[in-house]
Structures are given as C-alpha cells and as structure tokens.
Amino acid sequence: MIQRFIELGEGYGDIFELCELTRVNKKRIHHAFIFTSRKEDKEYFSIAIALKPINNANFFPIYICREGIPNIQLVPKRLAAFKDTLEELQIEPIRIDIKHSSTFADTNLFYQYVIGVLRLNHLIPPLQ
Numbered sequence: 001m002i003q004r005f006i007e008l009g010e011g012y013g014d015i016f017e018l019c020e021l022t023r024v025n026k027k028r029i030h031h032a033f034i035f036t037s038r039k040e041d042k043e044y045f046s047i048a049i050a051l052k053p054i055n056n057a058n059f060f061p062i063y064i065c066r067e068g069i070p071n072i073q074l075v076p077k078r079l080a081a082f083k084d085t086l087e088e089l090q091i092e093p094i095r096i097d098i099k100h101s102s103t104f105a106d107t108n109l110f111y112q113y114v115i116g117v118l119r120l121n122h123l124i125p126p127l128q
Contacts, residue, residue: 001053003060003124005111010068015078018047018065019085028052030060031123032086032093034079035114036071037100043071044100047082047093050124060124062115067101094123 008014022029028051035046048064069078086093098117101110118124 001058001060001125001127003062003115003127005048005062005064005114007107008063008065010065012078012081014065014068015047015081018049018063019081021063022049022085022089022091025049025051026089028054029089029091032082032091033118033123034082034093034095035098036095037067037098039067039100039102045069045071045076045079046098047079050118062124096121096123 008018022032030050030052033046033048033050035048037044037046044067046064046066047069048062050060050062053060065078069076075083083093096117098114099110101107104110104113115124119126
C-alpha cells in the first residue's frame with residue numbers, strides 16, 4: 001500500500017480546505033492528527049487527516065498542513081477551526097509529538113520519519 005503525505009499550505013485558506021476535505025470524506029477518515037514539534041524553543045502544530053483507500057486502490061493519502069500554526073496563544077484560531085470541524089463530525093484527533101521538519105535535510109525524509117512513527121504506533125496500516 002502506498003502511503004503518502006499530500007501537503008497543503010499553512011494559511012487560513014489551506015486550513016479551511018483541509019476542514020472541507022474532512023467533511024466531504026467523513027466516511028473515509030481513518031484518523032485525524034495534531035502533530036506538535038519544537039524549533040528554537042517555539043512549539044508548532046501540524047494538522048492532518050488520513051483517508052482510507054477507495055475501493056481496491058492501493059493508495060492511503062494523508063493530507064497535512066505542516067507546521068503552519070505557531071503556539072502563541074491559548075488555542076490558535078487555525079487549530080480551533082480544525083478542532084471544531086472534528087468535533088462537528090465526532091472525530092477525536094490523535095496528538096503526537098514529533099521532530100520538527102527542519103531537523104531533516106529533505107522534506108521527503110521528514111515524511112518517511114512521520115510515516116514510521118505512525119506505523120510503529122499502529123495508527124496507519126503496515127506495508128503490504
């Protein structure tokens with residue numbers, strides 16, 4: 001099974017796009033994630049949804065808005081919008097602490113690391 005991150009941007013429009021993807025694909029949601037990472041003593045949030053494959057497709061997409069939400073207030077508005085969408089759909093997000101993507105030389109290495117973390121914690125299916 002191909003498991004791949006599909007990266008959206010970091011702005012409000014991208015967050016709302018992820019929220020709408022979540023609503024439209026409610027029946028396909030495998031898990032929703034809130035990743036936290038640290039860079040230079042600042043905490044950042046990434047939000048993501050993992051969708052179950054369609055029919056017999058061998059593709060497991062994970063849509064993500066990577067590290068675009070700094071933790072500078074009690075609940076950042078972009079994070080609150082994502083949480084509100086999940087609450088509306090009765091989906092409980094899974095919170096995971098991960099390394100910041102700047103730790104890696106390449107974004108692909110970062111995503112391989114995150115997929116490894118998710119597999120080790122049995123949050124996404126193993127390779128077949």
